[in-house]
Amino acid sequence: MDDIKKLFMEKNTIKITIEDLGKIEVGKGTSIRKAAEKLDKNLSKKAVAAEIIDTRLGDMPEMLVDLNSEPASDIRAKLLYPGNDEKMLDILNHSTAHIMAAAIKKIYPEARFAIGPSIKKGFYYDFEIDGNLSPEDLPRIEKQMKKLIGGNHTFQRNMVSKKEAAEIFAGNPYKLELIDEIPEDEVSIYKSGDFIDLCRGPHIPSSTRIGAFKLLSIAGAYWRGKEDNKMLIRVYGTAFYSKEDLKAYLDMLELAKQSDHRKLGKELDLFSFHDEAPGFPFFHPKGMIIRNLILDYWRQEHMKEGYLEVSTPVILSNDLWKTSGHWDNYKENMYFVEIDESDYAVKPMNCPGNIIIYKNNQHSYRELPLKYAELGLVHRHEKSGVLHGLFRVRNFTQDDAHIFCTEEQLHDQIGRVIDLIDRMYRVFGFDDYFVELSTRPDKSIGSKKMWDKAEGILKDMIQQKNLNYHINEGDGAFYGPKIDFHIRDCLDRTWQCATIQLDFAMPEKFDIQYVGEDNERHRPVMIHRVVLGSIERFLGIILEHYAGNLPPWLAPEQAAVLPISDKYLDYASEVLGKLKDSGCRASIDDRVESLNKKIRQAEMQKIPYMIVVGEKEKESRTITVRKKSGGEMKLVEIPEFLKTFKEAVISRSIDY
Ligand SMILES: [Zn+2]
Ligand SMILES: [Zn+2]
Numbered sequence: 001m002d003d004i005k006k007l008f009m010e011k012n013t014i015k016i017t018i019e020d021l022g023k024i025e026v027g028k029g030t031s032i033r034k035a036a037e038k039l040d041k042n043l044s045k046k047a048v049a050a051e052i053i054d055t056r057l058g059d060m061p062e063m064l065v066d067l068n069s070e071p072a073s074d075i076r077a078k079l080l081y082p083g084n085d086e087k088m089l090d091i092l093n094h095s096t097a098h099i100m101a102a103a104i105k106k107i108y109p110e111a112r113f114a115i116g117p118s119i120k121k122g123f124y125y126d127f128e129i130d131g132n133l134s135p136e137d138l139p140r141i142e143k144q145m146k147k148l149i150g151g152n153h154t155f156q157r158n159m160v161s162k163k164e165a166a167e168i169f170a171g172n173p174y175k176l177e178l179i180d181e182i183p184e185d186e187v188s189i190y191k192s193g194d195f196i197d198l199c200r201g202p203h204i205p206s207s208t209r210i211g212a213f214k215l216l217s218i219a220g221a222y223w224r225g226k227e228d229n230k231m232l233i234r235v236y237g238t239a240f241y242s243k244e245d246l247k248a249y250l251d252m253l254e255l256a257k258q259s260d261h262r263k264l265g266k267e268l269d270l271f272s273f274h275d276e277a278p279g280f281p282f283f284h285p286k287g288m289i290i291r292n293l294i295l296d297y298w299r300q301e302h303m304k305e306g307y308l309e310v311s312t313p314v315i316l317s318n319d320l321w322k323t324s325g326h327w328d329n330y331k332e333n334m335y336f337v338e339i340d341e342s343d344y345a346v347k348p349m350n351c352p353g354n355i356i357i358y359k360n361n362q363h364s365y366r367e368l369p370l371k372y373a374e375l376g377l378v379h380r381h382e383k384s385g386v387l388h389g390l391f392r393v394r395n396f397t398q399d400d401a402h403i404f405c406t407e408e409q410l411h412d413q414i415g416r417v418i419d420l421i422d423r424m425y426r427v428f429g430f431d432d433y434f435v436e437l438s439t440r441p442d443k444s445i446g447s448k449k450m451w452d453k454a455e456g457i458l459k460d461m462i463q464q465k466n467l468n469y470h471i472n473e474g475d476g477a478f479y480g481p482k483i484d485f486h487i488r489d490c491l492d493r494t495w496q497c498a499t500i501q502l503d504f505a506m507p508e509k510f511d512i513q514y515v516g517e518d519n520e521r522h523r524p525v526m527i528h529r530v531v532l533g534s535i536e537r538f539l540g541i542i543l544e545h546y547a548g549n550l551p552p553w554l555a556p557e558q559a560a561v562l563p564i565s566d567k568y569l570d571y572a573s574e575v576l577g578k579l580k581d582s583g584c585r586a587s588i589d590d591r592v593e594s595l596n597k598k599i600r601q602a603e604m605q606k607i608p609y610m611i612v613v614g615e616k617e618k619e620s621r622t623i624t625v626r627k628k629s630g631g632e633m634k635l636v637e638i639p640e641f642l643k644t645f646k647e648a649v650i651s652r653s654i655d656y
Contacts, residue, residue, distance in 0.1 A: 014071060019053065019078040032077055033067035033205065047079035048204045048241075049091050064091070066157055066202045082209070082241035086120070089240070093118035095155060095203045096145075096213050096239035097125050102195035103144035104129075104235075113197070114174035114223055114232055121249060122238035126221050133233050138215045141235070149210050153193040155203035159186045168196060174223060212246035213239035216253075256491050259547040261540035262389040268548060268605065270556070271390065279387045279394035281536055286556035289585070290539060293554050295375060297427065297652070298399055298532065305420055307373035307401055312353025314377055318343040323509055324352045325445050329478040333380045350376035351528060354402040355510045363514040368524060369405035369413050375535070376400050390540035397535040403527040404512070413527060414461045414500060421485055421498045421531050428542055429551075429654045430487040434468040434494075438475035438482050445479055446505035454502040455481045477528075479505045489545040497533040497541070502526075549628060552608045552645065553652045559586040559645075560602040564595050564614035571618040575611060575638065582642045583649075586611075603628065608656065609645065629656060 016032065017023040021039040036044035044067075052063040053076050064080070064087070071077075082088060097116035100123075104111050108129040116125035160168070162179055165187045169175035175198050179187060190199045192207060204210070215237040223229040240246040257263075265271045270287035273279070283291060299309070315337060321327045326334070326348065335346040347353065354372045363370065379395045386392050405413050425433060437458055440451045458481055462469045469483075476482050485498035503526040513521045532538040542550070552558050559579055563572040572588050579586040589598045595612065602610045612624040612633070625641055626633045648656040 015074040016071065017074075017076040019076070021079070028072060029070050031068045031070050032065070036067075036079060043079065046081050048082055048088070048209055049080045049202050050077045051080055052077050064202045066155065067205045068154070069157065069202075082211070084240070084245060089121060090118040091202060092204060092210065092241060093121075093123040093237075093239050095207075096210055096237065097123040098155070098190065098192055098195065098197055098199070098203070099145050099148050099153075099207055099210065100141065100215070100235065100237060101125050101127070101197065102148055102193055103141050105195060106144050106148075107140060112172045112174060115178070116197075122216070122236060124234050124236045126223070126232040126234045128230070128232050133218055133235070135218055138218070138235070142213075142215050145213065148193060149207045149213075151193060151207065153207040154205060155201070155207075156191045157201055157203075158189050158191065160189055161186055165189060165198060169198065209241070210239050211241040212243040213237060214246060214250065252491060255547065256493075256544070259491070259544045260389075261391075261543040264543050264548040265389070265540075268556070270543075273389075278384060279382060279392075281390060281393055281395075287539070289556040290550065290554055291535060294532070294535060294539065298375075298424075301420060301424055302373050302401070305371070305416065307371040310354065310357055310372045310374050312347075312350060312357065312374060312376065314347055314379070315339070315344045316347055316352060318345055320352050320356075321345050324355075324506065325478060325509065326352075329443055329445075333382075335379050335381060346379040347376070348378050348380045350374045350378065350398060350400045351402060351506060351526075352510075354400075355506065355512060355526075358402075358404055358512055359510065363404070363524075365406065365514055365516050365522075368514060369403050369409050370524075371401055371403045373401040374398075390536045393534075393536055396537065399530050399532045399535060401529055403529070404507075404514075404524040405527065406514075406522070407525055410457050410502070410525060410527070411461060411464075414458065414502075415465065417500050417527065417529050417531075418461060418465050418467070418483075424531050425485075425487060425498075427652050429545065430489070432488040434470075434486050434488075435462060436472045436475075436484045436486065436496075437462060437469055438472040438477075438484060440481065441474050441476050441478060443478050444476070445509070450504040451476075451481065454504060458483050458500070458502060477501050477503075479503045480528075487541075489541065491544070495537075495541050497538060498531050499529065499533070501528040503528060548606045550606065550608075551648070551652070551654045552656050553649045555606070555608050556585065557587065557605060557607045558584050558649075559609040559611055560598075560605070560607045561586060561588045561611045561613065562595060562598040562602065563588065563590065564612065566592065568613050568615070568618055572613050575613055575623055578638055578642070579611075582646065584642075584645060599626070609641075611641075627656070 013025050013027055015023060015025050016035040018036050018039055021036060021043065024035050024038055026035050032050045033044060036047065047067055050065050050067055052065055080088060094117060101113050101116055104127065111127050111129045114126040116123065162185060165179050166176060168189065169179065178198060187198060188200060190197050190201060190203060215235060217236045219234045220231045221234040223232055238249060240249065268286060269284050270290065271284055272282045274282060330348060334348050337344050337346065354374060357372060376398050377395060378398055382392055382394055403413050439455055462483060480501050480503040482499050482501040484496050486494040486496050488494050507523050507526055512524060514524050516522045561572045561576050563569055569590060576586055576588050589601060599610060606628060608628045610626040612626065617623055622635050622637055623641060624633050624635050
């Protein structure tokens, strides 16, 4: 039954308490908005929705309702005002989706609408018309939307029987399918102007509360995301309560476009993709420099933590994958080859290889925890449609490690991995992250007892380390639960990178052992973990996070020496020699071009330090330094520059 309906009970007057405004007794059928108006006209005018915080429905976390809803029993509510938090933007964006649909209906009366939800900072609506839609049609829809918004249309909620709803939406197979699936007898519909939609709400009270909106793009989308279904037209848009907020968001989208790692990869000559190997990246010399710098740092941190580096084959026999469970659970993502009439698979994961190394020797409890680390090149079959630059590729290098330990060591080891992840993320400038605990999936191996235990340990450690987390039911790996780390970049997007997976199952399948203090054989536990995830993808993430302006320690070219004219080429070469002697990756721009053009070129290549040399510098044996990160041009002695440069590199500073 509709939750809001439950509040409607027989009574003549009710008490409505509005947080911060007070309490009022009103006649039945009075809306929250009208009650609030009596308490404070100004504030109630500003509100766009309400949240019922104390209902008789038990401990519901929260319930968002329209301002126009009419409670039938005493309630306590909170007015919600325009804001840029998720909740408030959702209400606005979803309401704007209705307005867009209404506008489309005016232009294309035959339009049949499917679903139109809000998404992060935006909305979309899927629909079909007789014909197609192109980006050139969007301004016309926007114009119509503006007209509707100005018309001060309210969003009116009505409850109707499913039969009535089916009549209202007759001829629209999508809405009819949705109505059919609703378990309740009655459904809610919303009317704004002459447009009616099937919807749960809540909505803003009137279309005039839409401060600013923009339609962004058109895409194709299968009904219910299933390829066998009809392809519908999807129009994306975004709405904000104020023009300023919309502008700030559009500016951010533009910056994201400029920072797209695929664009930067071309401009900075870092990597490329080719038809000869779709989805398999080619790394160019400059891209390799960045990659190797990441790996050098990775090795340094891992050796400090007592990891032992190993390397295992890319191709391993099918039998091994049958034992590991990958054959049954992961086959559709794997590549297969035949060698000497035997069947082999290209590894999608490094675990079985690491286990073979473990099993090659006998192990005593004194060796545990034994931590094998492998920068393993794995191959996974991805559909061509989902490939996306370095973010979604068909082969990548996992910064993998497998920790073999006793159950007693689990807490400590997981704690150490969490600390390592935290430390390494900060170096790359990611100090804002959250974690997800993923529990037992449908397709899984191992007993329920094992799973409960493993999930309990991971939860313990998340709490002990005070990590910001939520639980992702049923999303664990097939051999154990996991903690995934999501980092937030400067454009407020999140990326899943690190993962820690607990595994009681694979040690059993492969029958791995260690000799305990009691001289008996025991089963170790395995922790699978990555910190950066895929090196290729991580590289793409930091390129976007820094918009290509990598800090000095990571920049493939750290300094460009820019002689003002040919006359100073000799001195420029002398300076370059000194830079190179100090380990600086530098070059001279010896083109016959103006200094401005040389500076622009260095800017485009995102080189952290520009070093200008001319008459003044040559005379005084100095250089003028211009930082890409900003600040004044500064005349300095060469040793002084080298000192600050080395400090920035050694400390892997991001503010240089
Ligand atoms: Zn709606
Ligand atoms: Zn593994």
